[in-house]
Amino acid sequence: xxxxxxxxxxxxxxxxxxxxxxxxxxxxxxxxxxxxxxxxxxxxxxxxxxxxxxxxxxxxxxxxxxxxxxxxxxxxxxxxxxxxxxxxxxxxxxxxxxxxxxxxxxxxxxxxxxxxxxxxxxxxxxxxxxxxxxxxxxxxxxxxxxxxxxxxxxxxxxxxxxxxxxxxxxxxxxxxxxxxxxxxxxxxxxxxxxxxxxxxxxxxxxxxx
Amino acid sequence: xxxxxxxxxxxxxxxxxxxxxxxxxxxxxxxxxxxxxxxxxxxxxxxxxxxxxxxxxxxxxxxxxxxxxxxxxxxxxxxxxxxxxxxxxxxxxxxxxxxxxxxxxxxxxxxxxxxxxxxxxxxxxxxxxxxxxxxxxxxxxxxxxxxxxxxxxxxxxxxxxxxxxxxxxxxxxxxxxxxxxxxxxxxxxxxxxxxxxxxxxxxxxxxxxxxxxxxxxxxxxxxxxxxxxxxxxxxxxxxxxxxxxxxxxxxxxxxxxxxxxxxxxxxxxxxxxxxxxxxxxxxxxxxxxxxxxxxxxxxxxxxxxxxxxxxxxxxxxxxxxxxxxxxxxxxxxxxxxxxxxxxxxxxxxxxxxxxxxxxxxxxxxxxxxxxxxxxxxxxxxxxxxxxxxxxxxxxxxxxxxxxxxxxxxxx
Amino acid sequence: xxxxxxxxxxxxxxxxxxxxxxxxxxxxxxxxxxxxxxxxxxxxxxxxxxxxxxxxxxxxxxxxxxxxxxxxxxxxxxxxxxxxxxxxxxxxxxxxxxxxxxxxxxxxxxxxxxxxxxxxxxxxxxxxxxxxxxxxxxxxxxxxxxxxxxxxxxxxxxxxxxxxxxxxxxxxxxxxxxxxxxxxxxxxxxxxxxxxxxxxxxxxxxxxxxxxxxxxxxxxxxxxxxxxxxxxxxxxxxxxxxxxxxxxxxxxxxxxxxxxxxxxxxxxxxxxxxxxxxxxxxxxxxxxxxxxxxxxxxxxxxxxxxxxxxxxxxxxxxxxxxxxxxxxxxxxxxxxxxxxxxxxxxxxxxxxxxxxxxxxxxxxxxxxxxxxx
Numbered sequence: 001x002x003x004x005x006x007x008x009x010x011x012x013x014x015x016x017x018x019x020x021x022x023x024x025x026x027x028x029x030x031x032x033x034x035x036x037x038x039x040x041x042x043x044x045x046x047x048x049x050x051x052x053x054x055x056x057x058x059x060x061x062x063x064x065x066x067x068x069x070x071x072x073x074x075x076x077x078x079x080x081x082x083x084x085x086x087x088x089x090x091x092x093x094x095x096x097x098x099x100x101x102x103x104x105x106x107x108x109x110x111x112x113x114x115x116x117x118x119x120x121x122x123x124x125x126x127x128x129x130x131x132x133x134x135x136x137x138x139x140x141x142x143x144x145x146x147x148x149x150x151x152x153x154x155x156x157x158x159x160x161x162x163x164x165x166x167x168x169x170x171x172x173x174x175x176x177x178x179x180x181x182x183x184x185x186x187x188x189x190x191x192x193x194x195x196x197x198x199x200x201x202x203x204x205x206x207x208x209x
Numbered sequence: 210x211x212x213x214x215x216x217x218x219x220x221x222x223x224x225x226x227x228x229x230x231x232x233x234x235x236x237x238x239x240x241x242x243x244x245x246x247x248x249x250x251x252x253x254x255x256x257x258x259x260x261x262x263x264x265x266x267x268x269x270x271x272x273x274x275x276x277x278x279x280x281x282x283x284x285x286x287x288x289x290x291x292x293x294x295x296x297x298x299x300x301x302x303x304x305x306x307x308x309x310x311x312x313x314x315x316x317x318x319x320x321x322x323x324x325x326x327x328x329x330x331x332x333x334x335x336x337x338x339x340x341x342x343x344x345x346x347x348x349x350x351x352x353x354x355x356x357x358x359x360x361x362x363x364x365x366x367x368x369x370x371x372x373x374x375x376x377x378x379x380x381x382x383x384x385x386x387x388x389x390x391x392x393x394x395x396x397x398x399x400x401x402x403x404x405x406x407x408x409x410x411x412x413x414x415x416x417x418x419x420x421x422x423x424x425x426x427x428x429x430x431x432x433x434x435x436x437x438x439x440x441x442x443x444x445x446x447x448x449x450x451x452x453x454x455x456x457x458x459x460x461x462x463x464x465x466x467x468x469x470x471x472x473x474x475x476x477x478x479x480x481x482x483x484x485x486x487x488x489x490x491x492x493x494x495x496x497x498x499x500x501x502x503x504x505x506x507x508x509x510x511x512x513x514x515x516x517x518x519x520x521x522x523x524x525x526x527x528x529x530x531x532x533x534x535x536x537x538x539x540x541x542x543x544x545x546x547x548x549x550x551x552x553x554x555x556x557x558x559x560x561x562x563x564x565x566x567x568x569x570x571x572x573x574x575x576x577x578x579x580x581x582x583x584x585x586x587x588x589x590x591x592x593x594x595x596x597x598x599x600x601x602x603x604x605x606x607x608x609x610x611x612x613x614x615x616x617x618x619x620x
Numbered sequence: 621x622x623x624x625x626x627x628x629x630x631x632x633x634x635x636x637x638x639x640x641x642x643x644x645x646x647x648x649x650x651x652x653x654x655x656x657x658x659x660x661x662x663x664x665x666x667x668x669x670x671x672x673x674x675x676x677x678x679x680x681x682x683x684x685x686x687x688x689x690x691x692x693x694x695x696x697x698x699x700x701x702x703x704x705x706x707x708x709x710x711x712x713x714x715x716x717x718x719x720x721x722x723x724x725x726x727x728x729x730x731x732x733x734x735x736x737x738x739x740x741x742x743x744x745x746x747x748x749x750x751x752x753x754x755x756x757x758x759x760x761x762x763x764x765x766x767x768x769x770x771x772x773x774x775x776x777x778x779x780x781x782x783x784x785x786x787x788x789x790x791x792x793x794x795x796x797x798x799x800x801x802x803x804x805x806x807x808x809x810x811x812x813x814x815x816x817x818x819x820x821x822x823x824x825x826x827x828x829x830x831x832x833x834x835x836x837x838x839x840x841x842x843x844x845x846x847x848x849x850x851x852x853x854x855x856x857x858x859x860x861x862x863x864x865x866x867x868x869x870x871x872x873x874x875x876x877x878x879x880x881x882x883x884x885x886x887x888x889x890x891x892x893x894x895x896x897x898x899x900x901x902x903x904x905x906x907x908x909x910x911x912x913x914x915x916x917x918x919x920x921x922x923x924x925x926x927x928x929x930x931x932x933x934x935x936x937x938x939x940x941x942x943x944x945x946x947x948x949x950x951x952x953x954x955x956x957x958x959x960x961x962x963x964x965x966x967x968x969x970x971x972x973x974x975x976x977x978x979x980x981x982x983x984x985x986x987x988x989x990x991x992x993x
Contacts, residue, residue, distance in 0.1 A: 030853040030985045034778070034959045034967075041961035043776050045940040154993065158965020159784065159973055161951040168940035172964065179952065187951065194790040195834040198809040202266055202572050203832070259901035259924040260883075261808075267897055270888045330883015330898065330925025335899065337863040337882055342879075344738045344864045352862040352886055406686070414982045415856060494827075495694035504827075567894040568847065569827025 050165035051172055051175060057138055064156045067172035069164060071138045078137070080124035087120035106184035118143055118182070144176045212392055215612055222610045223601040230600070233450070248258045259329055260456040263580040268572035269563040273580050274328040275553030277587070280435070281317045281324070282359070282406045283554065287436015288314035289399030290466050292392050295520065302574060306459050308446065308602045310440050311370045316595035323587045345368045351409045351502055358438010360401045365395045372597075372606045379612045403428050408472045409532060410562065418495035421484075426602035427477045428554070435550035437463045438543035443595075453603045457536070464539050468527040475524050478517075498571070499561040506564075508573040509561060513557050519549035633839060694861075729757045735739060738918060739877040740867050744772070750879075751916050758921075764914040768920055768950065771938040773849035773904035779932050779987065780872070780959035782969045783846055786993040787953035790815055790844035797948030798848075802919040803911055805903030811849045812930040824978075846947075847978070849874065849895030849930035850986030856886035857896060864897060868929070872932055872959070872987055875917040876927055883925040892979050893917065893986070896929045932956070 027033040055070040056092035072078050083099065084091065107113055120128035127135040129141050135143050145152035161179065164172035176182070230238075255262050265272045284358035326332055334422035337343035339354065347353040369391050376383040407425035414420055441463050448455050499509050523546035534539045565571050576584070604610040699925040718826035733739045736750055747770040758766050795813045804810040816829035820841045829845075838844065858866055858874060865880040866887055888896045902924040915921040922928050933943035937956070941947070957966035969975065973991035980986075 002716065030959075033853070034780075034970075037778075038960045039776065040963055041775065041776055041958055043774050044927075045774055045777070045938075046939055050941065067739075072907050079881045079991070111895070111993060150993070154973075157968035157972055158955065159782075159969045159991070161941060162786075162946075162949070162992075165942075165963070166675075166940040167937070167942050167957040167966075169961070169963070173965075179950075181903075187789060189836045191793065192790060192834060192837055194792055196809045196811060196832050199832045201270070203570065259899070261900035265900070267888070267894075269901075270885045270898060277715070325884075328884070330927075331881065331923075333734075334880070334882055337865070337880055344741065346864045347864050349900075350857050350862045351887070352860065353886065358945065384967075409886075413856065413860075413890050414984075415890055565827060567826075567892050568814070568829070569825075570831070594831070610762070 045166075045168040047166040047168045047170060047172065048166075051170070054164055056164070056172055056173075059139065059141075059143070061152075061156045067164070067170060068141070068175040069178060070171075071175070071177065073085070088124070103183050106186070107182070115153060140177055140182070141175050144182075155196035172180070210384075215379060216373070218609075219375065219613055222378075223597075223604070226604045226610060227597050227600050232528060233563065234600075236313055238593070238596065241589045241596070243591065244589035245586050248583050248589060251582030251586065254579055255327070255583065256332070263576060264574050264576045266439055266574070268566050268570060269560060269574035271328070271559050271563070271574040272574055273555075276559045277584055278321050278328070279410075279428075280348075280551055280555045281431025281457040281591075282402055283550075284436045284439055285309045285314045285317035285321065285366075286399040286403040286429075286432050287360065289396050291440065291463070292399075292438050293396050294462075294495065295392075305453065305455055305606065306440065306444060308370050308373070308461065309443060310600060311366045312434075312595055312598040313440060313443060314366045315370075315598060316591040317592050318366065320587050320591035321359060322363075323590060324551060324584075327583050327587065333436055334379065336405070341421060350524065351412055353407045355409055358398065358405050359430060362395070362398050362402050362481065365391060365398060369395065370602065374602055377612060384599040389584050400429065400555045410558075416421065416495075419558075421439050421481075423477055423481055427481070429473065430470050430474040430477055431554055432551050434474050435547050435554075437467045437470070438547045441543045442540060442547070442601075444534070447599065447603070449601055457465060460536065460539070460547075461534060464527065464533050464543075467543065467546065468496050468524070468533060471520070471524040471527060474550075478520075494565055494569075494612035496553050498564050502607065503565065504571060506571045508572050508575055509560060514553035516549045516557060519545045520553065523549065575612045605613050624696075635821060645876075645957065654885045696775070715778075715983055719802060725762050726757070728762070729753045733757070733879065736879065738864060738880045740880075744770075745773055747916065750894045754916075754920065756971075762907070764907075764912075765898050766910075766914055766920075768914045768916060769935065770916045771934075773873070774938065775870075776958075776960055778872045778939060778959040779851065780966050780970075781851075781932065781988045782966055782975065783966075783988065784953040784955070785843060785845055785990055785991050787951045788815070788846060788949075789846040789953075790817055790833070790839070790842075791950055793948045793950055794846065794945035796956065798930070799934070799945040800909065801944035802931075803903075803905050803914075803921060804897075804928075805899060805922075806906065806909075807811050807902065807904050810897050810899075810903070813896070816845045816847065817842050818845055821842040836972065840928060845944075845990070847893060848988075849977070850893050850984075850988035851930075853933060853985035853987060854983060856890040856982075856984060858890070860886045862886065868918075871938075873917075873932055873937075874929070875931055875934065876929060877917070878928065881926040883927070885927070892982050897929055899924050899926055900930065 027036065051067070055073055056067040057070050058065065058067050077083070082158070105113065105115065116128070118127050120134065121127055123134065125137070127137060127140060129135050129143060130146050141155070142151070151160050155173070155176070161176075162174045164174055168208065180186075261271060262458045265275075288310040290308045295307045326335065329335060338345065338353075340347070345353055347357070369388050372388055372391075373383040396457050402426045407428040410416070411421070441460055442456050442461075444460055447453050451531035482496075485493045489497070494503060497503050498506070499513055501507075502510055523542045526532045526538065527546075532542075560574050564573070601610070623943065625851060653707045688827075707961055713864070721894065733750070733753060737746070739750070742750070745892075751768045751770050755766055755768050758764070790858065792815055795811050798813050799806075799811060803814070804813065814831040816826060816831045817833045817837075817839065817977070818824065818826075818829045820843060822828060827937075831973075833839070851872055853868075855868060855874050858868055862884060863880060865882070866874065867873050883898070885898055888898060899922055903922050904922075910921075911919055913935060918931045918934040931943075933945075936943055942956050946956045955966055955969055957964040959966060959970075961967065970989060975989040975991045977986045977989055
């Protein structure tokens with residue numbers, strides 16, 4: 001009898017130990033956990049509510065399908081052909097209002113780029129690719145991707161750029177022109193938005209109490 | 210029922226003893242009360258304004274309070290250095306000193322708890338830490354271990370002397386089989402409280418200055434030097450102010466303990482310094498800050514360069530039996546050793562752990578007046594508690610307080 | 621409320637009344653909810669009501685409004701009497717002659733808040749109970765409403781964060797967005813995020829970096845790296861907390877119950893990433909700057925003597941939004957998402973970019989990765 005109790009105890013302890021081991025060290029690292037427990041998320045949280053007010057269009061780039069903001073509706077003077085009713089070449093030198101005076105091209109250098117690198121003088125409602133094909137203004141990322149292919153890769157995957165709203169699916173990403181001005185795509189130098197005076201006091205005169 | 214009667218009479222008698230005494234005694238107690246009141250006033254300011262009245266910041270988030278706490282845990286643990294030979298090794302030399310030592314441990318523990326409470330941001334919700342009522346994160350948090358061992362040690366150190374004194378008060382001999390197991394337990398427990406307190410710091414991978422295996426042993430060594438050094442000083446005072454007889458032999462034996470512990474402590478210090486400075490990594494920056502200053506910030510230099518020479522000086526003098534046996538020199542050495550270890554294990558241990566911060570930022574720390582006020586107040590509290598305990602214990606041991614005496618005089 | 625509690629609590633017999641109050645939309649104890657019956661317009665009535673009930677109080681700010689209302693001597697005396705009576709265990713109905721309902725309710729709320737349990741162990745009803753009390757308490761003291769929620773972690777969600785070192789330009793929009801979103805103390809200028817300005821060519825030398833610069837950015841020859849709480853998967857701060865006031869939620873957020881924290885700052889010592897902040901004094905936020913969309917574990921008002929930290933904006937992220945810093949970042953250097961979803965952008969970053977984490981050798985498993993273009 002005594003022996004049996006002992007054996008039962010041992011078995012119990014073994015099971016206990018086994019169970020607790022399993023529970024505790026299921027994964028060795030966060031990476032394992034992510035890979036083993038991951039599955040496409042179809043939970044309660046979505047960005048639908050947050051995206052309600054934005055005009056979006058669905059695009060497929062490579063193996064990624066997601067939404068980007070619609071562009072044409074955001075451009076004040078679209079459609080361009082309302083003024084550009086003739087090819088640019090013919091409009092040059094004509095009397096009339098001087099337009100687009102505020103646009104200064106600060107994108108690469110003048111040897112490489114001018115207006116017509118991207119705009120099609122014959123068809124102002126569309127953009128123009130390097131091979132003279134039309135690109136819809138809503139899909140301007142295609143134009144950018146011709147040169148900035150590594151940024152394009154990152155953007156497709158989500159490493160470059162911002163989301164329109166939340167993290168939850170469906171994915172809606174800002175497109176290039178939502179952050180970069182295509183005529184001057186670089187970010188300006190500026191002052192940081194804040195400075196922590198307390199921290200400065202603490203560090204430099206930290207002993208003056 | 211008889212026991213309660215004795216207890217009642219003991220309480221009345223001890224109240225009587227502690228309120229009467231020489232003029233010097235009254236001045237001493239009055240002084241301590243005044244300092245405690247000042248401490249309480251400072252603490253009330255701290256309660257009102259928050260911990261911002263201290264010198265602590267997000268960068269150095271523990272300061273003088275926790276330094277003192279750490280040091281006093283060591284003093285409390287040192288009582289064991291007297292208990293061990295007396296009860297376990299049957300060396301009767303220490304018997305009178307033991308009660309004093311344990312009284313000192315009780316006072317030190319009360320100070321420890323007071324320091325921890327003073328350091329809390331929300332003392333009004335401390336009940337969250339009481340097991341059963343609150344949530345006690347045992348065994349994960351070393352702080353909960355510390356709460357357990359400190360309170361357990363407090364209990365042991367109150368109950369053993371109380372039992373012995375209670376028996377003596379009735380004129381009976383204390384029964385060995387009752388208190389010896391408790392005494393043996395307290396020996397292990399004392400090592401435990403100190404190791405657990407060291408683990409509190411040692412277990413933090415975020416702080417390389419603390420996260421080394423030597424921290425625990427070094428805690429023990431320095432505690433067993435500083436604690437008995439304080440006991441020697443206290444015994445010297447008691448000897449000169451009361452009729453309580455403490456033989457030179459006892460003091461010299463304790464001095465031996467102090468010497469050995471101080472030597473071991475120095476060896477460990479050397480080992481630590483070697484590791485930090487022979488092949489310095491970025492983990493050695495805290496040590497650089499402590500000993501030489503870092504990026505022009507050097508608030509701790511005067512402290513540590515006071516502590517180290519004092520420490521070495523005391524240890525060297527104590528090593529020679531000729532000096533050690535001269536009581537005047539011994540008292541001087543004990544005093545400087547105590548002060549040196551107080552600096553080294555308080556300021557020199559806690560503050561550099563936080564400097565430089567996780568991202569190399571340095572904010573220096575010096576305690577504010579309010580912080581110092583609270584600290585001195587708590588030390589006064591400890592001295593107050595100890596004086597009361599010692600006076601009662603000495604009264605009983607000298608036979609001035611006896612249950613029978615009172616009964617006969619009453620009837 | 622459940623009987624099987626892990627902490628001590630006391631019922632003063634006011635729960636019935638409280639439920640009745642809660643059912644009323646405007647939350648007023650006395651009179652009718654419908655202010656249109658009066659001749660005043662709704663706005664005027666509101667103003668008048670505030671003036672009558674709190675007067676100068678509403679010009680004060682932050683936490684003060686919640687828990688430290690200045691009282692005249694009579695109110696103070698009344699309140700003292702009330703607490704004494706309650707404390708003595710007097711039946712609350714019997715003292716209705718002595719004190720008015722509002723004071724009684726305040727005292728009841730204060731009492732229940734003082735002795736409530738650890739949020740981590742609460743049932744959903746208890747969580748709702750405490751946030752109702754907190755909202756009511758704010759309303760009683762300031763006359764203004766806040767909305768506080770207690771959403772639990774969603775299933776199949778594990779939050780993660782990635783930071784693009786080559787994109788960050790050091791504008792610090794994230795820092796100020798964070799402060800505004802999370803109601804951090806303005807007096808001590810508490811900030812969860814630090815942006816370190818590092819010199820090119822020196823690697824990650826944090827001790828040579830400046831995290832409090834003020835000059836035009838990006839500065840020549842420098843790059844920028846942000847740090848905040850990394851929400852470690854194996855958080856040392858959680859281990860050391862003696863009262864379990866901080867813990868890791870199911871969705872990976874490391875959170876703090878501000879009301880359970882005892883302020884020992886052990887977690888602060890244990891954090892290798894400088895992720896935690898302590899309220900050394902009473903936090904204050906001007907009333908008009910308070911973010912009133914709050915979560916119990918997130919940006920609600922803190923008190924003095926407790927820890928706080930970044931929660932990945934739990935009040936936003938558990939509604940599907942991005943944390944305030946992600947939203948505010950003008951350069952898109954911050955990426956946030958669900959680590960368990962293989963289609964999420966954060967997973968693409970982890971799989972396709974060269975990512976690394978800080979102090980990985982400590983075994984803390986941060987859920988905050990850095991990468992470069």
